[in-house]
Amino acid sequence: MKQMLTRAATILIWLSLIYACYELGIWQLHRAQALNVATAPKPDQPLIELNKIASPGMNMPIKAVNRIVSADGTYSTSYIARDQKLSEDQLANFDVRLLKLSTGHAVLVVREVLTSEFDLIDQPVSITGRLYPRQNVDRAFAKPGELSRIDPALVVSKENPFLYDGYIILQSEKLANAKISELTVVPTPQISQRLPGFYWQHISYVVVWWFMGLLLLIAPAFPQFRSPKAVSKSRGKIGSKK
Numbered sequence: 001m002k003q004m005l006t007r008a009a010t011i012l013i014w015l016s017l018i019y020a021c022y023e024l025g026i027w028q029l030h031r032a033q034a035l036n037v038a039t040a041p042k043p044d045q046p047l048i049e050l051n052k053i054a055s056p057g058m059n060m061p062i063k064a065v066n067r068i069v070s071a072d073g074t075y076s077t078s079y080i081a082r083d084q085k086l087s088e089d090q091l092a093n094f095d096v097r098l099l100k101l102s103t104g105h106a107v108l109v110v111r112e113v114l115t116s117e118f119d120l121i122d123q124p125v126s127i128t129g130r131l132y133p134r135q136n137v138d139r140a141f142a143k144p145g146e147l148s149r150i151d152p153a154l155v156v157s158k159e160n161p162f163l164y165d166g167y168i169i170l171q172s173e174k175l176a177n178a179k180i181s182e183l184t185v186v187p188t189p190q191i192s193q194r195l196p197g198f199y200w201q202h203i204s205y206v207v208v209w210w211f212m213g214l215l216l217l218i219a220p221a222f223p224q225f226r227s228p229k230a231v232s233k234s235r236g237k238i239g240s241k242k
Contacts, residue, residue: 014216021213025206032202041190044068047128050164056105060133060165066190069168070128073101075109077155078118081147082140086113086186094186095119096147096167098155099127106160108152108167112183123176129168130188 050069054060077098086092095114100106109127135149142148147155152163169188173181 014219018213018216021209021216025209025213028202028205028209032199032206035199035202041192042066044190050107050131050168051101051103054131054164054166056103056107056162056164058165060131064131064166065133067131068128068171069131070126071099071101071107071168072124072126073099073106074124075121076100076106076160079145079147079155080114081110081150082142084139084150084186092186094150096150098160099125099168100160105162105164107164108150108155110150110167110169110186111173112170112185115184119181121175125176126174127168127170128172129170130190131166131168132191133166 045067047068047070050071053064053067053069075097079096079098081094081096083091084094093114095111095118097109097111098106099109109129134151134153136151138148140146140148150167152165152167156163169186170183171185171188173183175181
């Protein structure tokens with residue numbers, strides 16, 4: 001009786017471990033699918049004011065990335081951002097402006113592809129554009145009046161202590177005199193928020209857990225995992241045949 005209970009308990013533990021490996025694999029598979037859905041491009045949401053989706057001096061919230069935003073202010077400083085990616089195989093220089101808002105804060109704006117000299121704009125503007133996170137990698141060696149990357153940290157100063165994180169790529173610009181600017185605008189596709197490798201990391205865990213479950217499933221077929229009595233009996237049968 002005791003031997004039967006021990007055997008039943010062993011089988012129950014063995015089956016439980018196999019089931020646990022299967023469920024852990026399913027869990028990782030669901031996490032991979034959820035990550036895929038969460039990072040997939042989404043339809044653009046309605047236009048929103050910049051100060052309602054982000055805060056100056058703070059890291060950009062995830063919900064603000066890719067949003068179409070509006071802002072009003074006056075351009076105070078102009079920069080050139082060299083060797084920026086315009087398409088898969090094309091680089092260009094961008095006209096980047098520091099837009100001073102009525103609140104006293106500021107935000108970097110990629111106004112257009114720079115083809116000649118800066119346009120002189122000395123009046124208030126109303127803009128709309130897509131909000132992007134700051135660039136972390138230098139694209140070029142910066143000279144005075146240039147930016148090695150589009151990052152508000154490079155233009156923080158006593159005059160501009162609090163900037164919005166990230167930058168806006170312009171889609172439209174309206175001057176105070178109601179004139180709409182004609183610009184060589186930069187394309188504004190949604191950027192992928194997918195974390196490289198994370199999806200496949202979850203998939204690899206699925207493979208690992210299910211492989212472990214398979215090993216447990218076939219373990220009884222190997223003598224090393226049998227009880228000593230069962231192994232000795234099987235060896236005895238082989239010896240008697242000889």
